[in-house]
Amino acid sequence: MTSTHAFWLAGRQATGDAAFDVTSPWDGRVVGTVSVPSDAQVEEAVAAAYAVRDEFAATPAHVRAAALDHVSRRLAERTEEIARLISAENGKPMKWARGEVGRAVSVFRFASEEARRFNGGDAQRLDTDAGGQGRLAFTRRFPKGVVLGIAPFNFPLNLCAHKIAPAIAAGAPIVLKPAPATPLSGLILGELLAETELPAGSWSILPVPNDRMPALVQDERLPVISFTGSEKVGYAIMDSVPRKHCTLELGGNGAAVVLADFAGDEDLDRAAQRIATFSNYQGGQSCISVQRVIADASVYDRLLPRIVAAVEAQVTGDPGDDATDVGPLVSEEAAQRVEAWVQEAVDAGATLLTGGKRDGASYAPTVLTDVPADVTLSCEEVFGPVLTVRKVDGEAEAFAAVNDSRYGLQAGVFTHDLQTAFRAHRALEVGGVVVGDVPSYRADQMPYGGAKQSGVGREGVRFAMDDYTYERVMVLTGLAL
Numbered sequence: 001m002t003s004t005h006a007f008w009l010a011g012r013q014a015t016g017d018a019a020f021d022v023t024s025p026w027d028g029r030v031v032g033t034v035s036v037p038s039d040a041q042v043e044e045a046v047a048a049a050y051a052v053r054d055e056f057a058a059t060p061a062h063v064r065a066a067a068l069d070h071v072s073r074r075l076a077e078r079t080e081e082i083a084r085l086i087s088a089e090n091g092k093p094m095k096w097a098r099g100e101v102g103r104a105v106s107v108f109r110f111a112s113e114e115a116r117r118f119n120g121g122d123a124q125r126l127d128t129d130a131g132g133q134g135r136l137a138f139t140r141r142f143p144k145g146v147v148l149g150i151a152p153f154n155f156p157l158n159l160c161a162h163k164i165a166p167a168i169a170a171g172a173p174i175v176l177k178p179a180p181a182t183p184l185s186g187l188i189l190g191e192l193l194a195e196t197e198l199p200a201g202s203w204s205i206l207p208v209p210n211d212r213m214p215a216l217v218q219d220e221r222l223p224v225i226s227f228t229g230s231e232k233v234g235y236a237i238m239d240s241v242p243r244k245h246c247t248l249e250l251g252g253n254g255a256a257v258v259l260a261d262f263a264g265d266e267d268l269d270r271a272a273q274r275i276a277t278f279s280n281y282q283g284g285q286s287c288i289s290v291q292r293v294i295a296d297a298s299v300y301d302r303l304l305p306r307i308v309a310a311v312e313a314q315v316t317g318d319p320g321d322d323a324t325d326v327g328p329l330v331s332e333e334a335a336q337r338v339e340a341w342v343q344e345a346v347d348a349g350a351t352l353l354t355g356g357k358r359d360g361a362s363y364a365p366t367v368l369t370d371v372p373a374d375v376t377l378s379c380e381e382v383f384g385p386v387l388t389v390r391k392v393d394g395e396a397e398a399f400a401a402v403n404d405s406r407y408g409l410q411a412g413v414f415t416h417d418l419q420t421a422f423r424a425h426r427a428l429e430v431g432g433v434v435v436g437d438v439p440s441y442r443a444d445q446m447p448y449g450g451a452k453q454s455g456v457g458r459e460g461v462r463f464a465m466d467d468y469t470y471e472r473v474m475v476l477t478g479l480a481l
Contacts, residue, residue, distance in 0.1 A: 003032060003033070004019060004032070004033040004034070004035060005032050005033065005034045005035065005183075005184060005187050006035055006187075007034070007035055007036075007037055007187065007190070007204075007205060007206055007207055008187065008190035008193070008194070008203070008204055008205040008206075009037065009041055009044060009045050009048075009204050009206070010044065010045055010048035010049070010200055010201040010203075010204055011193070011194060011198065011199075011200045011201060011202065011203060011204070012194070012200070013190075013194070014035075014037070014041060015035040016035050016036045016037045016038045016041055017036075017038060018035070018036040018038075019033050019034060019035050019036060020033070020034055020036060020180070020209075021033050021034075022034060022089050022181070022182070022183065022184055024088050024089065024091065025090070025091035025327075025328045025329065025330050025331055025332075025361045026091050026318060026319055026320075026327060026328050026361070026362075031085075031088045031089045031184065032089070032184050034183050034184070034187070034207050035207075036207060036208065036209070037206050037207075037208060039212075039215075041206075042206060042208060042212075042215075042216070045175055045204035045206055046146070046175060046216070046219055046221055046222065047221075048200070048201030048204070049146040049173035049174070049175055049201055049202065049203075049204065049221070049222075050145075050146055050173075050221040051201060052173055052199050052200070052201035052202050053143065053145055053146055053172075053173050055199055056143075056171050056172070056173050056198075056199050056201075056202045057142060057143050057171040057172070058171070059171055059198075059199065061115050061116055061118070061119075062116070063197060063198070064115045064168055064169060064171065064198070065112045065113075065115040065116045065169075066112075066196070066197070067168060067193070067196035067197065067198050068108045068109070068111045068112035068115060068165060068168055068169060069108070069109070069112045070192070070195060070196050071108045071165075071189065071192045071193060071196070072105050072106075072108035072109040072112065074192045074195065075101060075104055075105045075108065075192065076101075076105045078188075079098060079101045079102070079105075080098070082101050082157065082185065082188055083097035083098040083100070083101050084097070084320070085184055085185055085188065086100055086101070086156055086157055086182075086185050087319045087320055087327075088184075088320075089156065089181070089182045089183075089184050089185065090153060090154070090156055090181075090182050090185075090330065091283065091319050091327045091328040091329065091330060091361065092282060092283075092319055092327060093319045093321075093324040093325060093326065093327045094319065094320060094321070094322050094324070095322065095324075095325070096281055096282055097319075100155055100157055100158050101157060103158045103161075103444055104157050104158045104161040106444050106445075107158065107161040107162060107165050107444045107461060108161060108165050110165075110444065110445045110461040110462075111165035111166055111168065111169040111461045112169070114166075114169050114461050114462050114465060115168070115169035115170075118141070118169060118170065118462075118465060119140050119141050119469075121138055121139065121140050122138070122139045122140075123136055123137070123138050123139075124136070124137040124138075124139070125481055126475070127481055134477060134478050134479050134480070134481065135475055135476065135477050135479065136475070136476045136479050136481060137473050137474070137475050137476075138473070138474045138475075138476060139471050139472070139473045139474075140471070140472060140474075141170075141465075141466070141469040141470065141471055141472070142469055142470060142472050143170055143171050143172035143468060143469050144172070144223050144224050144245055144468060144469060144470055145172070145221070145222070145223040145224060146172065146173045146174065146175065146221060146222050146223070146224070147163070147167045147172050147173070147174040147175070147222070147224045147225075147226055147468055148174075148175050148177070148216055148217065148219075148222040148224065148225045148226070149163030149164065149167070149174055149175070149176040149177065149226045150163075150177045150213065150225070150226070150227040150228070150229065150237075151163055151176065151177065151178050151179055151186060151228060152179050152228045152229045153179035153181040153182040153285075153330050154282055154285040154286060154287075154330070154383075155282075155286075156178065156179060156182035156183075156184070156185035156186060157185040157186070157188070157189070158444075159228050160176060160178055160185065160186040160189055160205075161189065162228075162444070162459050162461075162464065163176055163226050163228075164176055164189060164193075164203065165461060166461050166462075166464035166465045166468060167203075167464075167468055168198065168202070168203070169461065169465055170465040170468045170469050172224070172468045172469070173201065173202045173203065174202075174203050174204075175203075175204045175206060175216070175222065176203070176204065176205045176206070177206055177207070177208055177213065177216065178205065178207055180207065180209055180210060181330055181331070182330075183207040186205055186207075187205055187207070189205065190203075190205045214240070217237050217240060217241055218240065218241065222244075223244055223245060224244065224245045224246075224247075224467070224468055225237060225241070225244055225245070225246045225247070226246075226247045226457075226459075226464070226467070226468075227246065227247070227248050227249070228248075228249040228250075228459075229250070230250065230251060231250045231251050231381075231407075231453050231454075234246075234248040234249075234250045234455065235248070235250075235453075238456075245467065246456065246457070247449075247455075247456065247457030247458070247459070247464070247467045248455040248456050248457065249287070249448070249449055249450070249454075249455045249457075249459055250287070250409075250450065250453065250454050250455040251287050251380075251381035251383075251407060251409070251453075251454060252287045252288055252291075252381060252407045252408070252409030252410065252439075252450060252454050253291040253292060253380070253381050253382070253405055253407050254287075254288050254289055254290050254291050254292070254409060254410055254411065254412070254438070254439035254440065255290075255291070255292040255293075255294055255401070255402045255405075255411050255412070255439065256271075256274075256275050256290045256292070256293050256294070256411075256412040256413075256414065256438045256439060257294045257295075257398045257399070257402060257411065257412065257413045257414065257415075257424075258271050258293065258294070258295045258296060258299055258303055258414045259296050259299075259395060259398065259413065259414060259415045259417075259420065260296040260298045260299060260394075260395075261415055261416050261417055261420070262299065262414040262415055262416065263298065263299050263302075267414070267416075268299060268302055268303050268306055269306060271303065271306075271414045272303060272306035272307045272309070272310045273310050274437060274438045275290050275293055275307055275310070275387070275438060276307060276310030276311045276313070276314060276365075276387075277310075277314075277325070278290050278438045278439075278440035279291065279311070279365070279385065279386070279387040280311065280314050280325065280326045280365045280385040281325070281326075281440070283326055283327055283328060283329050283330075283363075283384065283385055284329075284338075284382065284383060284384040284385035284386060285329060285330065285334075285383050285384065286440060287381065287383075287409055287454075288409055288410045288439050288440045288441075288442060289440055290387060290412070290438050290439065290440060291381070291382055291386070291387065291388065292387075292388050292390065292401075292402075293307065293387060293388065293389040293390065294390050294392055294398050294401045294402060295389065295390070295391060295392070296391075296392060296393070296394065296395075296398065297391050297392065297393050300389075300391040303389075304353075304369070304389055307367060307387070307389060308353050308354050308367050311354055311355070311365045311366075311367050311387065312354050312365070314326050314365045316362065316364065316365065326365055326385055327362070328360065328361035328362040329361050329362070329363060329384060330361070331361055332360050332361040334361070334383070334384070335358050335360065335361045335362065335363045335384070336358070337384075338358075338363050338382060338383075338384035338385075338386060339358045339363060341375075341376045341377045341380075341382060341386075342356055342366060342368070342377065342386060344375050344376055344377070345368060345371050345372070345375045345376075345377045345378075346368070348372045348374075348375050349370060349372055350368045350369070350370050350371040350372065350375070350377075350388075351368060351369045351370045352366070352367075352368055353367045353368065353369060354366065354367050355367060355385070355386075363384055363385055363386075364385070365385045365387075366385060366386045366387065367387050367388075367389065368386070368387070368388050368389070369388070369389050369390070371388045371390070373404075379405075379406075381407065395420065395423070399423075399424065399427045399428060402428050402429075402430070403427075403428065403429045405452075406452055406453045407450065407452060407453055407454045408428075408429045408430040408431065408450050408451035408452040408453075408454050409430060409431055409432070409439070409449075409450035409451075409454040409455075410430055410431060410432040410433070410434060410439035410440075410441075410442075410450075411424075411428050411430045411432075411433055411434070411439050412433075412434045412435075412437050412438040412439040412440070412441075413428075413433060413434070413435050413436075414436060414437075415435065415436070416436075421433075421435040429451050429452060430450065430451055430454075431447075431448070431449045431450040431451055431454065431455075431458075432446075432447075432448065444460065444461070445460055445461055445462070446460050447459075447460045447463045448460045448463075449463075
């Protein structure tokens with residue numbers, strides 16, 4: 001894993017004059033060296049995508065579907081190799097890295113299926129008024145143009161898949177920018193796409209540094225931007241290109257609500273285990289990880305020690321060890337930020353029940369209570385293995401606590417009551433409500449995205465394809481309907 005990696009320019013491998021090292025957040029070793037495209041090479045990639053856009057939109061569905069099927073199969077065949085690459089560059093424990101590869105396998109398979117059934121057309125009779133007699137409206141979807149996909153570090157394979165696969169399925173060329181901290185997994189997708197018969201120029205994977213991103217964002221030949229990352233960067237992109245279509249999947253501070261009817265010992269054991277696992281998976285570096293637990297007063301005293309015990313049982317250490325549950329954060333700087341936020345909360349009166357210690361890029365799984373509402377930990381996305389627990393009195397107060405946030409990505413509600421589930425679905429200001437589980441559940445084919453400051457638009461293969469395309473109507477005249 002120490003070779004120099006080429007990037008992918010209009011479907012072929014290329015190298016530039018500069019390069020950078022990708023290092024492991026666990027032990028600092030060099031995982032790989034990645035070549036950086038020059039400005040001229042970026043221009044070549046964008047020009048090629050723009051030039052091929054009409055040809056690619058007209059590519060038969062079976063050609064695009066076959067390519068997506070191929071990538072899905074090849075990912076499955078190389079699961080262990082790719083999982084080790086993810087773990088090495090990202091610090092993700094192997095159990096989660098293997099799961100990420102499995103999800104990417106599904107994303108490309110779902111995209112293949114959608115490519116075969118997308119754009120079948122919708123016919124509408126217009127003779128419902130006299131002026132429309134003999135007329136039929138036929139509506140299809142067509143690509144808006146070339147997609148600029150900007151992926152984050154926390155799911156370096158699967159979130160690249162969520163940019164590339166829907167674009168190919170919809171017939172939209174894509175230029176993908178993987179995260180500079182974790183570009184190797186995205187470049188693997190280039191290897192597999194190069195084995196297909198997709199038109200040259202229909203895809204490029206360019207590991208350009210972040211300071212060169214504004215030029216790509218501003219390029220008028222890239223009318224669609226799909227960004228996953230921080231709220232600050234996402235909205236800065238949208239504000240800079242108000243006439244472009246932007247899909248933004250941004251941050252959250254996911255809440256898990258445990259209501260009074262979820263009170264049996266087995267219920268509370270399960271809730272505590274799920275909360276502990278999914279506040280710490282990926283080192284807490286998931287926008288739907290559990291950051292806040294909101295527990296009804298009737299179950300709080302029995303739930304809290306269970307959560308602490310389950311968090312303390314999380315195995316921390318070497319991400320390459322199959323037994324490890326929690327590895328390092330992506331960098332020591334990220335861990336230092338988490339450390340500072342926790343210390344701020346403790347200084348303001350929060351009670352630290354477990355964790356709160358940093359070792360390099362690793363931060364111990366942490367649980368706090370009595371966290372003041374105005375500290376950073378309460379207001380922002382921690383993106384680390386930190387959990388706060390709060391006591392509330394009843395459903396209404398619990399739902400109000402969930403909504404007392406400028407974020408609204410997903411929420412989990414532990415209840416057995418169907419009426420409560422529907423009230424939660426109506427009341428909670430989030431993009432997704434997961435009943436009977438934590439907010440961290442995501443199926444890659446479902447609509448995924450947020451409300452409020454958690455973004456605009458939706459991922460999930462078919463829903464991303466809708467974002468990448470627009471409806472165009474054709475009216476047929478003089479028909480005997």
